Amino acid sequence: MYIKICIISIALLFLMGVFPVQAADPAIVITDYEVTPSVLMPDEKGIVTVTLSNTQVTGTTPVLSPDESDSDFSYLTSSSIIDSVFLDGKKDIDVLAGNGQFEGKIGEGQSIKISFVIRAPPQSGLYFTQLLIRIRDHEYIKYPIAINVNTPISTVRQPALILSQSSSGPIKPGESFPVKITLTNMGISQAEDITLRVKETGLNIAPLQTNAFHIAKLRQGEESSGEITFNTDKKTTSGIHKIPVEIAFTTPDKGETQVTETISLDIRGEADVSIMSLETDPERIQENSPFDLVIRLDNSGTGDAESVRASLDLPFQGTKEAFVGRIEPYNDAPAVFVLESGEPGDYTYNLNIEYKDDWGEHQRTENLTLAVIKPPDNTVSYIIFLILVITCLVGYRFWSRRGDV
Structure with a gap:
């Protein structure tokens, strides 16, 4: 009977405002984090980047009645005020910089990124740090962050698309030729909505009709191929030409991923x-x-x-x-x-x-x-020339003697 009376009394004290009411859930949440590099070597330095977001939406603040005061709803403003952000390395991970760098309010619907410089321990293994966020009028928000130190453990199962090609052989400038492009999923999860597109290069080599093809999905170990016909200009120089190929696909976590690979075209000029x-x-x-x-x-x-x-x-x-x-x-x-x-x-x-x-x-x-x-026969010419010379001499002699007659 005595215990019941105590419980009822404490409840009445809460209702009468003697004891403060625990604030509602804070609006600050951790929406993302990233460790760079994703796998650290022993004693290597890295960066942990954490994204904090304010999930409070404009227009959700209640309208106060005449009987209510601002103190009754103080959590609506204090729930987004951060007093401190601290990364606890748990005696294994050294946190070199970043602790205590931020305090203040995050606007409604806004996000901020906070980075911490860490150093890995000398031993390989998987270590867990703890992010501590002190929200005003609330308990600490605690969030574990895994640090991979030289261990073959992947936190996300991802596809890995490997590109290969085959063609009829070397290509002569000015010719059109098909290239078979094959994608093989060598990863450990499925890739979906795959688009392969040949990018513009400004060279004298370009796709003849289409520069892309689409693959609905590739499971682990599966492959799929498409063919793209290229056209070359006669002025294309000889050599191995690298053509960039853009591959876009969706990962299991519905994230869009884009990578760029290359195909090699062997152009060999022909002399004539x-x-x-x-x-x-x-x-x-x-x-x-x-x-x-x-x-x-x-x-x-x-x-x-x-x-x-x-x-x-x-x-x-x-x-x-x-x-x-x-x-x-x-x-x-x-x-x-x-x-x-x-x-x-x-x-x-x-x-x-x-x-x-x-x-x-x-x-x-x-x-x-x-x-x-044969050399020309000049005998006749010589005779004619000789006759002319003799004639000229005779004529001159007669002309010179006319005064003696």
Whole structure:
């Protein structure tokens, strides 16, 4: 009977306001935290970032009646006032900075980030710190934060999308070619709503029709493929071109994740060396006389022509081989031969051209003709010239003697 009377008395004292009423639940909550790096090495420093939010919504404050005073509803303002924020390392984690850095009020619907510098212990393991938030007129808010020190433990099961590619082989500039792109989920959870998109690069390589494809979902160990056709410009340089590929997907916690991978395209230019022009010096080749044969070789292909050589099989004495070297696309270079002609006539000969490009060694043979003429016969000219000289001398003699007659 005595106990019942005490309980009733205490209840009446609470109702009469003798004892203060415990405030309602505070509006401050911890909405997120992050440890950087996610896995610390022993004795390594890291940063713990905590997000505090005020969940109180504007317009929820009650209207006071004439019988109520501000003190009756003091929790509505004090529940968002923070007196201190403290990270307790529990004797294992050293908190180097950040404790006591914030106190004050967080506005309605607002959030703040608070960071702490920590140092990991010398031993590997999983450690638990405790975040202590003192809210005015309330008890401490306590929140455990796990610190992973060199242990293979993942707090979130995430997918891991691995990109691979396959194509028909090296590509010539100016051609269109398909590339098969495969995504394999090597993670430990499912990935959903996957979009693969080839990004613009400003190069002379671009998707021909579409630059993306979509995959609904990939479970652990599953793979899916799509094909994208690329088009190249003839001026695309030779080499390995890296094309960025953007992969966007949804994680199990409904978070959107975006990563960028690359595919490699092997572009190999193809040279095309041929005769551009041919000339001799002198222009008319006489028998048994020296002359120069100049043949200009042109590269009309899409790649460099390396180690260009030219040779001919004319039955003359002289230089019959010429080393030209490298000829870049849309350029030309001379092959010069210094020769001594033979007997008059038309000579059919072969010009052999050898060169290398990204696709290997090449040879080309051109059939040409060279004319050698006899020197002109000047006997008649000499006779006529002699007659003219004699005639002039006779005429002059007669003219000079007319005064003696």
